[in-house]
Amino acid sequence: MSSIIHRKDTRPVKVGDLIIGGKDEVVIQSMTTTKTHDVEATVNEIHRLEEAGCQVVRVACPDDRAADAIPEIKKRINIPLVVDIHFNYRYALKAIEGGADKIRINPGNIGKRERVVEVVKAAKSRGVPIRIGVNAGSLERHLLEKYGYPTADAMVESALGHIRILEELDFHNIVVSLKASDVKLAIEAYEKAAEVIPYPLHLGITESGTLFAGTVKSAAGLGAILSKGIGSTLRISLSADPVEEVKVAKELLKSFGLASNAATLISCPTCGRIEIDLISIANEVEEYIQNIKAPIKVAVLGCAVNGPGEAREADIGIAGARGEGLLFRHGEIIRKVPEETMVEELKKEVDKLAEEHYKK
Numbered sequence: 296m297s298s299i300i301h302r303k304d305t306r307p308v309k310v311g312d313l314i315i316g317g318k319d320e321v322v323i324q325s326m327t328t329t330k331t332h333d334v335e336a337t338v339n340e341i342h343r344l345e346e347a348g349c350q351v352v353r354v355a356c357p358d359d360r361a362a363d364a365i366p367e368i369k370k371r372i373n374i375p376l377v378v379d380i381h382f383n384y385r386y387a388l389k390a391i392e393g394g395a396d397k398i399r400i401n402p403g404n405i406g407k408r409e410r411v412v413e414v415v416k417a418a419k420s421r422g423v424p425i426r427i428g429v430n431a432g433s434l435e436r437h438l439l440e441k442y443g444y445p446t447a448d449a450m451v452e453s454a455l456g457h458i459r460i461l462e463e464l465d466f467h468n469i470v471v472s473l474k475a476s477d478v479k480l481a482i483e484a485y486e487k488a489a490e491v492i493p494y495p496l497h498l499g500i501t502e503s504g505t506l507f508a509g510t511v512k513s514a515a516g517l518g519a520i521l522s523k524g525i526g527s528t529l530r531i532s533l534s535a536d537p538v539e540e541v542k543v544a545k546e547l548l549k550s551f552g553l554a555s556n557a558a559t560l561i562s563c564p565t566c567g568r569i570e571i572d573l574i575s576i577a578n579e580v581e582e583y584i585q586n587i588k589a590p591i592k593v594a595v596l597g598c599a600v601n602g603p604g605e606a607r608e609a610d611i612g613i614a615g616a617r618g619e620g621l622l623f624r625h626g627e628i629i630r631k632v633p634e635e636t637m638v639e640e641l642k643k644e645v646d647k648l649a650e651e652h653y654k655k
């Protein structure tokens with residue numbers, strides 16, 4: 296597969312021990328759904344997200360109790376922590392003080408200039424980046440009056456306004472998002488932003504919906520943006536368990552060759568030639584490879600008629616035959632295995648390939 300040329304000319308921004316921007320990689324984020332002040336529940340959810348492959352996690356900070364919980368949450372998790380603040384600069388200061396690796400706040404919404412200065416000073420002294428989050432649904436009134444309704448130009452102008460406030464204070468540790476729930480609007484906004492904003496872009500289609508509809512909508516929108524090489528980090532927003540957001544993000548990035556730490560399943564749609572219980576096998580193998588942190592392609596095919604040849608790009612695969620399975624590598628059959636043990640055999644081969652990759 297020819298991989299797309301991903302935009303690397305964005306300014307690299309350090310978030311904890313991760314770099315966002317400046318390279319051919321897109322960092323996966325998600326957001327907790329628990330009450331942030333409930334440290335136990337929040338930390339448990341973050342651990343589940345980490346396990347699923349989430350690289351950066353965001354928590355909402357709507358009140359003092361949430362802000363006070365940041366140090367304890369930070370202490371108990373392994374991935375960088377982003378604290379999401381609306382308006383209240385005191386929470387921003389508390390979050391930075393409490394160990395946040397990044398904050399999300401729009402400087403234009405903080406209020407008095409001295410408050411902005413204080414937040415920027417604190418962020419600077421601790422090396423904490425700020426994400427500016429423009430949302431089509433909450434654009435400034437003067438922009439709505441100027442453009443009539445939320446347009447891509449209005450969104451980019453809003454972002455540039457917030458950026459200017461930070462740059463005037465000599466702050467450049469910035470990430471920018473321009474979210475909209477309208478897919479076409481989001482695509483246009485990100486395209487326009489990529490032309491004029493030198494900072495890494497955080498991608499998202501906001502309020503995209505439930506697991507099924509939201510996945511399709513996010514894949515359509517973010518897929519179009521990623522295919523143009525735009526985006527340094529992303530969050531899929533779903534009305535579902537956030538672990539599902541991470542799974543969708545991983546799958547999406549794999550389609551563009553932008554995930555270096557995840558295995559991919561290739562499985563056939565089945566037809567009248569099928570020789571094995573393919574759907575349940577495919578689901579079992581998919582579940583198994585979720586935890587493989589290597590870019591291995593695994594195929595599961597219903598029969599050997601077109602099977603192995605059709606899945607030539609697979610590093611390892613299995614094709615159903617009458618009462619048995621054919622194990623193949625890169626389209627070549629390597630051996631036959633009994634039907635009852637073929638899934639186990641396939642898993643062993645996957646483990647071997649993963650080990651080889653980890654040793655490299």
Ligand code: SF4
Pocket residue numbers: 563564565566567568569570596597598599600601602
């Ligand atoms: Fe049909 Fe075999 Fe192709 Fe699957 S691999 S779709 S069973 S021909």
